[in-house]
Amino acid sequence: MAAVAGAATVALRCLTFPAARRNHAGMTDTGKWNFVDHFGADPQGLIDAAALLQHAVTTICDAGGGTLVIPPGRYRMHSTGTVVPDSGNLTVIAHGAHIFRSDTSTIDTLWGGGFSHDGYNGASNISIHGGLWDGGAGNPRPLDMFAFCSAENILYADLVVENIPDWHAIEFHGIRNGTARNCVFRRFKATTSTRFFSEAIEVQEAPDGTHSSGIVVDGCTADGYGALVGTHTATFPGRFHDGLRVVNNRITNAKNYAVRAHNWRHAVIANNIIEDCNSGIQVQVDPAAQYRSWFWSQTEDIIIAHNVLTHTGLQQQPGQGPRYATIGVYGMADTPMENVVVTGNIIRDWASANGIALQYVHEGVVTGNVVKYSQGGDGTAILFTSCSGGTATGNNIRYAGSGVVGAEVSAGNRISLR
Numbered sequence: 001m002a003a004v005a006g007a008a009t010v011a012l013r014c015l016t017f018p019a020a021r022r023n024h025a026g027m028t029d030t031g032k033w034n035f036v037d038h039f040g041a042d043p044q045g046l047i048d049a050a051a052l053l054q055h056a057v058t059t060i061c062d063a064g065g066g067t068l069v070i071p072p073g074r075y076r077m078h079s080t081g082t083v084v085p086d087s088g089n090l091t092v093i094a095h096g097a098h099i100f101r102s103d104t105s106t107i108d109t110l111w112g113g114g115f116s117h118d119g120y121n122g123a124s125n126i127s128i129h130g131g132l133w134d135g136g137a138g139n140p141r142p143l144d145m146f147a148f149c150s151a152e153n154i155l156y157a158d159l160v161v162e163n164i165p166d167w168h169a170i171e172f173h174g175i176r177n178g179t180a181r182n183c184v185f186r187r188f189k190a191t192t193s194t195r196f197f198s199e200a201i202e203v204q205e206a207p208d209g210t211h212s213s214g215i216v217v218d219g220c221t222a223d224g225y226g227a228l229v230g231t232h233t234a235t236f237p238g239r240f241h242d243g244l245r246v247v248n249n250r251i252t253n254a255k256n257y258a259v260r261a262h263n264w265r266h267a268v269i270a271n272n273i274i275e276d277c278n279s280g281i282q283v284q285v286d287p288a289a290q291y292r293s294w295f296w297s298q299t300e301d302i303i304i305a306h307n308v309l310t311h312t313g314l315q316q317q318p319g320q321g322p323r324y325a326t327i328g329v330y331g332m333a334d335t336p337m338e339n340v341v342v343t344g345n346i347i348r349d350w351a352s353a354n355g356i357a358l359q360y361v362h363e364g365v366v367t368g369n370v371v372k373y374s375q376g377g378d379g380t381a382i383l384f385t386s387c388s389g390g391t392a393t394g395n396n397i398r399y400a401g402s403g404v405v406g407a408e409v410s411a412g413n414r415i416s417l418r
Contacts (some may be wrong), residue, residue, distance in 0.1 A: 032067035033060060035075075043073025045100065050077040061085045072096030077109055084112035088123040088151065094131025094159065103138040113149030113173070118208040120176045122150035128159060135163040140191050142166035149173040150206040156180045162187040166195040174206025177214040180229075185222040190255070197226035197256040203264075204231060205239055213242040223252045230260025233286070240265045240299065247271050254278060257323070258309075261302075262286040270305040279323035279352060280309040284330040285337065299331060300338040306345065313351030314375060324357060325383070326350045331360035333386070340364040351375035354383045355400065363389040366407070372398040377418035380405055 035041045039056045041049045053075075060066045062085065070092075077099060084090055092110070101109065113122025126148060133145050144167045148154050154175050161169035161183070169185045172178040185200035200222045203212050222228035228251045231241065244267040251258040254277035259269055261283040274280050283302055304327060312326045326347050331337035340361050347355045347370065355371040357380075358364045364387055371381040381397040384390040384406030392407040396414045403415035 032069060035068055035070040036073075039068075041070070041075060043071050043075065045074030045076045045098070047076065048078045048102075049075045050080045050082065053077070054080055054082045057082055057090060058085060061087050061090060065089055067091075067093075070094055070097050074098045074100065076100060076102060078102035078104075081108045082110045084110065084123040084126060084148075086112070086117075086121070086123050088112065089125045090123070091127035091129070092131070093129040094133075095129070097130075098132045098134060100132075100134035101136040101139055101143065103136045104141065108144045108147045109133060111144070111147040111149075113151045113206070117150035117206070119210055120150060120152040120174070123148060124151040125153045126151070127155040127157075129155075129157045130159055132160045132162070133169075135161075135165060135189075137163050139163065139165055140189075142191070142195075144168045144171050147171040147173065148175060148178075150208070150210055152176040154178040156183055158182045160184040160186070161200070163189065164198075164200075165189045165191050166198060168199055168202045170201045171204065172201065172212050172215055173204045174208070174210035175203075175212045175215065178212065179216040179218070180220055181216070182219040183221075185220065185225060185228070187223075188225045190226075195226075197232055197260075199227040199230040199232065199260065200225040201229040202231070203229065203241055203244070204233065205241075209239055211239045211241050212244075215241065215244045217246045218248055220249045221251075222249070222254070225254060226256040227251075227254050227258055227260045230257065231262040231264070231286075232260060233262075239263065242266050244268075245270075249273070250275075252276055257282045260284075263299075264302070265299055266301045268303045268305070270303065270307065272307045274307060274309040274312070276311045276314070277309075278313060279328075280312050280326040280347070281307065282323070282325075282328050282330070283337070283340075284328070285332050285335045299335060302329065302337065302340045304329070304340075304342045304345065306343075308346045309348070309350070310346075311349045312347070314349065323352050325354040326352050327356045328354070329358045329361055329364065331362075333360060336360040336362050337364075338362040342366045342369065344368050346370045347372070349373045349375065350379065353379055355379060355381045355397075357383045357385070358387050358390060359385040361387045361390065364391070366390075366392045366395065368394045370396045371400065372396075374400040374418075377401060381415075382407070384408075 378401035
């Protein structure tokens with residue numbers, strides 16, 4: 001066992017602010033522990049290690065911070081989930097470790113915050129690096145792998161999450177400054193037909209209505225989820241998630257939308273590869289969040305740029321037809337969107353009614369996109385509905401039923417219809 005520990009590349013750090021050497025979110029290293037040597041975890045995966053992980057995390061954080069080395073191996077998690085104390089300041093580095101739920105577990109593996117918090121005062125400054133985090137190949141019971149709520153400075157990097165039944169790999173609930181970078185999400189399992197929409201990364205408000213802000217999803221890969229990242233419910237009218245970036249990702253076989261941005265503002269969705277998905281990118285004011293016209297400024301400043309979307313809607317989710325648009329931006333009559341730019345995207349081989357659609361958008365700009373090969377040749381390439389100040393310029397449209405419809409300014413578009 002000591003030999004295995006000596007080869008470890010896996011570490012778990014609890015961090016505090018005062019020391020000089022700083023890393024993610026201003027945190028600092030103060031010590032080191034070994035999950036096997038100091039806490040007795042079984043690296044063969046035969047004995048439940050969940051209670052030991054809880055003990056290790058609590059011990060380290062209560063001691064004011066440190067590093068827990070988890071040697072490469074298999075670690076079975078069954079009896080409990082691990083709750084990070086409100087003091088937070090915890091980093092998990094798990095390269096080479098396989099952490100797996102048993103086939104009868106319905107408990108989140110690592111989580112913090114919850115219904116007793118407000119604002120961003122839950123377990124914060126959490127950083128998780130590496131590892132294969134496994135929901136259980138034969139587990140039919142819904143679970144999240146990671147879920148933090150009402151907190152700030154949450155980072156996931158270079159890890160793999162697989163075999164999640166029904167729910168999500170990562171939940172950002174009322175999180176300020178949350179990042180998922182270079183992560184892989186695969187083998188999602190919808191055990192009921194109604195859960196086809198589940199995102200690998202869910203962005204939601206906290207139970208007290210605190211919104212998420214500064215969320216970054218960068219360089220990740222997702223296959224077979226409902227979406228890579230998105231928001232699918234809105235409980236609090238007039239609350240919008242702010243300052244989100246979804247960039248440089250690859251999304252395949254999404255059953256719903258590749259990116260589902262409900263109630264986002266000041267957001268960038270750019271440089272993503274989206275292939276063989278039911279639909280592409282949806283930005284929308286959720287009807288449940290509809291408020292009053294003075295919230296106009298809450299739904300502004302969206303950039304959708306330089307994404308490549310191919311073969312969307314051609315393989316439909318059972319019971320779900322092709323979506324209204326491959327890239328769709330939808331405000332509402334009394335909660336319109338403002339300042340939306342859709343530029344430099346490539347849409348090829350699409351089965352939705354429209355390639356790009358804007359509805360209830362003020363001063364939307366659609367420019368420099370390539371929209372080709374509507375399935376059946378009867379789709380509208382670019383559609384503005386109930387918009388004011390809509391501009392479509394310099395787009396290349398080929399083999400569609402209609403070119404540009406509803407724009408106040410349409411110039412320099414190259415259009416070749418079927």
